[in-house]
Amino acid sequence: MKQTTPLLEMRGITKRFGPLTAVDGVDLDVRAGEVHALLGENGAGKSTLMNCLFGLQQPDAGEIRIEGTPVRVDGPRAALRHGIGMVHQHFKLVPSLTVAENVFLGHERMRAFGFLDRAAQRARVAELSERYGIGVDPDAKVKDLSVGAQQRVEIIRALSEDVRLLVLDEPTAVLTPQETERLFETLRGFVAAGLGVVLISHHLSEVCRIADRVTVLRHGRRVAAERVADVDEHRLAELIVGKDLPRQTKEWGRGTPGAPKLEVHGLHVRDSRGVELIKGLDLTVHAGEIVGIAGVAGNGQTELVEAIAGIRRPGAGSIRVAGVEVAGRRPRAARVAGLAHVPEDRNTRGLSVWSPVTDNIVVGHLDDRSLGRPLLKPARVRRLAERLIERFDVRVAHPGVFAKRLSGGNAQKMVLARELSREPEVIVCCEPVRGLDIAATEFVHRQLVEHRDRGAAVLLVSTELPEILSLADRILVMFTGEVVGEFAGDRPSEFEVGRLMLGMSA
Amino acid sequence: MTDTTAPAASPARARLSALRPSPGLRQSLIAIALGLLASLIIIAVIADEPMAAFRAFALGSFEDVYSFGTMLSIATILAITGLSSAIGFKAGAFNIGGEGQLYAGGLTAAVVALYMPGPGPVVMVTALVAAAVVGAAWIAIPALLRVYFGVTEIVTTLMSTYIAIDVTTYLVKAYFKDPQSGALETPPIPQETWLPGILSPSNANYGLFLAVLLAGAMALFLARTRLGLRLRLVGLQPSFAENVGIASDRTLLGGMLTSGALAGLAGGVAILGLTHNFIDSFSPQFGFLGITVALIGRLSPFGVLAAAVLYGSLMTGATSMQSVSDVPFALVFILQGLLILLITSQGIRRRGAM
Numbered sequence: 006m007k008q009t010t011p012l013l014e015m016r017g018i019t020k021r022f023g024p025l026t027a028v029d030g031v032d033l034d035v036r037a038g039e040v041h042a043l044l045g046e047n048g049a050g051k052s053t054l055m056n057c058l059f060g061l062q063q064p065d066a067g068e069i070r071i072e073g074t075p076v077r078v079d080g081p082r083a084a085l086r087h088g089i090g091m092v093h094q095h096f097k098l099v100p101s102l103t104v105a106e107n108v109f110l111g112h113e114r115m116r117a118f119g120f121l122d123r124a125a126q127r128a129r130v131a132e133l134s135e136r137y138g139i140g141v142d143p144d145a146k147v148k149d150l151s152v153g154a155q156q157r158v159e160i161i162r163a164l165s166e167d168v169r170l171l172v173l174d175e176p177t178a179v180l181t182p183q184e185t186e187r188l189f190e191t192l193r194g195f196v197a198a199g200l201g202v203v204l205i206s207h208h209l210s211e212v213c214r215i216a217d218r219v220t221v222l223r224h225g226r227r228v229a230a231e232r233v234a235d236v237d238e239h240r241l242a243e244l245i246v247g248k249d250l251p252r253q254t255k256e257w258g259r260g261t262p263g264a265p266k267l268e269v270h271g272l273h274v275r276d277s278r279g280v281e282l283i284k285g286l287d288l289t290v291h292a293g294e295i296v297g298i299a300g301v302a303g304n305g306q307t308e309l310v311e312a313i314a315g316i317r318r319p320g321a322g323s324i325r326v327a328g329v330e331v332a333g334r335r336p337r338a339a340r341v342a343g344l345a346h347v348p349e350d351r352n353t354r355g356l357s358v359w360s361p362v363t364d365n366i367v368v369g370h371l372d373d374r375s376l377g378r379p380l381l382k383p384a385r386v387r388r389l390a391e392r393l394i395e396r397f398d399v400r401v402a403h404p405g406v407f408a409k410r411l412s413g414g415n416a417q418k419m420v421l422a423r424e425l426s427r428e429p430e431v432i433v434c435c436e437p438v439r440g441l442d443i444a445a446t447e448f449v450h451r452q453l454v455e456h457r458d459r460g461a462a463v464l465l466v467s468t469e470l471p472e473i474l475s476l477a478d479r480i481l482v483m484f485t486g487e488v489v490g491e492f493a494g495d496r497p498s499e500f501e502v503g504r505l506m507l508g509m510s511a
Numbered sequence: 512m513t514d515t516t517a518p519a520a521s522p523a524r525a526r527l528s529a530l531r532p533s534p535g536l537r538q539s540l541i542a543i544a545l546g547l548l549a550s551l552i553i554i555a556v557i558a559d560e561p562m563a564a565f566r567a568f569a570l571g572s573f574e575d576v577y578s579f580g581t582m583l584s585i586a587t588i589l590a591i592t593g594l595s596s597a598i599g600f601k602a603g604a605f606n607i608g609g610e611g612q613l614y615a616g617g618l619t620a621a622v623v624a625l626y627m628p629g630p631g632p633v634v635m636v637t638a639l640v641a642a643a644v645v646g647a648a649w650i651a652i653p654a655l656l657r658v659y660f661g662v663t664e665i666v667t668t669l670m671s672t673y674i675a676i677d678v679t680t681y682l683v684k685a686y687f688k689d690p691q692s693g694a695l696e697t698p699p700i701p702q703e704t705w706l707p708g709i710l711s712p713s714n715a716n717y718g719l720f721l722a723v724l725l726a727g728a729m730a731l732f733l734a735r736t737r738l739g740l741r742l743r744l745v746g747l748q749p750s751f752a753e754n755v756g757i758a759s760d761r762t763l764l765g766g767m768l769t770s771g772a773l774a775g776l777a778g779g780v781a782i783l784g785l786t787h788n789f790i791d792s793f794s795p796q797f798g799f800l801g802i803t804v805a806l807i808g809r810l811s812p813f814g815v816l817a818a819a820v821l822y823g824s825l826m827t828g829a830t831s832m833q834s835v836s837d838v839p840f841a842l843v844f845i846l847q848g849l850l851i852l853l854i855t856s857q858g859i860r861r862r863g864a865m
Contacts, residue, residue: 316754337756346754354754359747368744368755371737380735423755 010073012037012201013058013089013170018067020053027053029225030067035170035201040192042204042212042233044245045222046301046468051205054222055172059084059091071170090163094174094303096155100148104141105130108162133161137194152280153184160191171195172203177211178303189215207301209238209507223247238509246470246503257454260478263292266343266462267313267431272322272332274308274486282308284486286322290431290462295453297477298466301506305486306466307349310435313464314346315339316354327430343430347420347437349466355420356408362419363390363404369423397422398448414445421452432456435466450476470499470506484508539807539814542853543821550846557838564836571831572824578831580713586823587715588781590722592801593808593815594729595773600810601733602766603746604657606650608668609774610798611675615649616642616775618679620782621789622687624700631703638704639779646775647768649675654767658760664767672798680791687789695791706784716784722819725773726812733812742766774798795826803847806854 015033019026028050035041045051056062058069060078069076071087078084084091098107105126114122114129130143139157147155156176163171173192177185192202192215206212212219213233221229221244229236229244236244267290274283283305290296300306311317313324315336324332329342336346348354356365367386370376376385390404399418401411408416417437425432432453438446453476457463467473473480474496482490482505490505551565558564572582592609599606606612623638653667680695689698706716733739745752745762752759777797786793804822808814829843 314754335756335758336754337758340756348754353748353750355751357744357748357751360744364740364744368740368757371740380731381737381740383735 014070016068039217040202042216042219049222050225088169090168092173105143170201260293262294268325270323273320295463297473300483345424345429347434349435393422413440546849567832568828571828580710580715582827584714586819587718590819591777593804596801596805597810599770606770608672611672612646612774613778613798614675616646617778619645620779624704642779643772643776647772650771697789699788718780718784730812
């Protein structure tokens with residue numbers, strides 16, 4: 006034991022989900038007194054690795070050691086007992102309760118006879134706040150706090166038991182630059198006090214400023230573990246994206262753009278807390294064109310699609326579908342104007358889980374009078390469903406099967422059968438092949454290309470860069486709610502786009 | 512990040528989980544069989560002559576025309592309140608206040624029948640329509656609160672039930688009391704406004720045909736109309752319905768108002784067909800029993816009819832059992848509790864297996 010034993014050692018962690026190996030023999034060391042950044046693309050395995058650390062998932066192989074002692078973590082409580090705290094990306098706070106009440110929610114300090122020991126809770130919050138210079142008022146109501154202050158409450162909650170290792174999942178995603186600066190001050194305080202910090206982030210410049218060491222994951226494997234002093238942003242981006250590893254992508258032909266069909270101007274979207282998710286976005290998609298939106302998840306793409314589809318009300322701006330203004334109107338307005346929407350959250354918005362395939366498809370065709378009026382004619386409804394099931398290759402025993410029973414690929418084909426059979430002028434799809442196998446992926450992509458060639462305007466949002474690169478005629482890169490780059494004409498390399506996605510200048 | 516997460520189940524979805532379509536007939540039959548078995552055990556424990564008691568309980572409704580007719584007259588009301596609950600569930604709302612809407616509709620029908628001039632049949636139809644309108648009005652506030660402010664209708668419809676019962680008590684006392692009677696009730700309504708009787712001398716009446724007609728109409732509505740499809744989709748998954756362009760708020764509102772109208776109509780049928788005047792606290796919980804009937808019937812309109820007959824026969828049978836043995840009518844309420852538990856727990860088990 007020449008040097009001190011690492012605070013945390015994860016050795017050979019492997020986690021499989023069916024045929025997919027999400028994490029494949031990954032090692033991670035974190036020492037006391039360092040900020041250790043964990044980097045990787047979406048789906049690289051960061052979350053799964055951390056879920057294994059917190060006992061939310063059990064690894065299929067591998068070992069976790071805390072200060073050299075092998076431990077078994079079978080749940081978040083066990084993790085806390087071992088001194089591991091987590092600050093989630095999405096806050097889990099009760100707005101109507103005070104800071105101290107939130108901090109001790111679920112593990113309240115008690116006095117005799119089961120009474121809450123509010124004084125002890127407040128004192129502990131004040132002490133932590135003081136010790137690390139976090140600066141929150143234990144008695145403030147969470148609903149009155151800014152986003153940055155809410156995050157500090159989350160941090161204090163993670164520290165409320167005796168925590169030696171703190172994991173922060175993309176903590177800066179919701180913060181202003183000033184708040185980020187303050188967070189980093191706090192983190193430096195932790196490190197100085199001998200804690201270990203794991204920082205999951207997509208912002209390379211931030212990582213280079215705050216982290217001491219960095220571990221990079223790609224496709225579930227560890228591709229690098231370096232001291233930050235030995236690498237620069239450029240090298241990190243290469244490691245994350247994997248420039249040296251050309252991926253197998255199918256080459257689809259190009260389209261010939263016509264008149265503008267989807268026009269978005271000056272779009273602003275805020276979330277319920279008032280954080281600006283989309284900051285004045287402009288984009289145009291022409292007939293016969295696939296525009297791909299590339300970006301790391303959480304940079305406003307989901308909100309953009311939801312605003313276009315009418316699910317989320319924009320704060321300001323104009324959205325025209327085939328010339329019709331739909332901003333702020335209900336989903337029906339956009340659909341009548343000619344929009345098809347293949348949503349990201351398939352099982353919530355894309356299909357009705359407990360309805361038969363027939364209902365799922367036919368609901369997109371209720372304007373069709375030939376189905377019978379005023380009463381629907383069951384034979385005609387069934388024939389329409391069967392025709393579309395065949396045309397979109399949905400593999401299902403019969404049209405009365407619940408959508409719940411379909412595999413991911415067949416479910417998505419069913420969604421396409423409803424959305425694309427309406428011959429839409431504008432198609433907006435978000436992560437259309439997520440969770441699909443190769444054959445289903447190709448089917449979905451072929452459909453998008455065929456509709457593009459028919460003259461539809463297609464907006465494709467994906468965090469899978471290869472998908473964007475193989476399909477899009479034009480690529481826009483979104484970062485923190487803005488379009489930060491555009492690639493038209495010659496296809497850019499994955500690396501060029503990847504740099505922009507990570508917030509670096511072109 | 513790896514997406515293995517299922518969509519989060521909202522409380523509303525958890526609550527309605529028992530109502531998801533399923534091969535429901537078998538599950539309902541199992542629940543009924545288990546419930547009856549439990550009743551049998553209870554009867555065996557309490558009764559001095561268990562066989563006679565059970566015979567009266569199971570077959571009491573089928574021994575003569577009078578008992579059979581009485582059973583049908585009760586089943587008629589249960590069928591309509593059952594349809595009321597079922598359409599609410601289908602739209603995604605738990606109208607627990609059918610009892611209150613039934614009282615409001617019942618008093619309305621009695622007042623119209625008492626005071627409206629004109630030929631009997633016209634008065635009768637007007638009274639029924641007015642009962643339905645007032646039933647819908649009674650659920651309007653909870654419905655609007657649910658649809659536009661997200662206030663859970665379980666609490667508000669239940670609260671409005673107690674308001675309805677007390678308001679009808681007050682109105683009868685203050686304005687409509689029969690001076691000839693010592694009880695708190697309105698005078699009897701004119702015989703020409705009654706729903707015509709069948710199976711004399713029992714109380715069975717044309718309301719039965721109305722219930723069958725309503726069940727048929729609802730079945731057609733749900734299975735064959737565009738609005739019916741939209742309503743079912745809103746009830747199952749509002750986020751999906753909204754995304755495919757259905758106005759889920761207006762659809763839900765319509766479903767809740769229809770539910771209230773049906774419960775109000777059930778009150779009107781009870782007055783014009785069964786009691787022939789409005790008596791304070793007259794309902795043996797027809798409105799609440801509608802929820803049980805809807806669940807046993809698996810929300811299918813014809814299933815609701817069958818469940819109403821089953822439940823009506825149990826209520827009549829329990830009355831008959833009470834008269835021939837020492838087992839009280841309250842057995843029905845034990846059975847009701849068991850049935851709800853058994854049927855909803857099947858839904859929970861399926862969720863667990865998901």
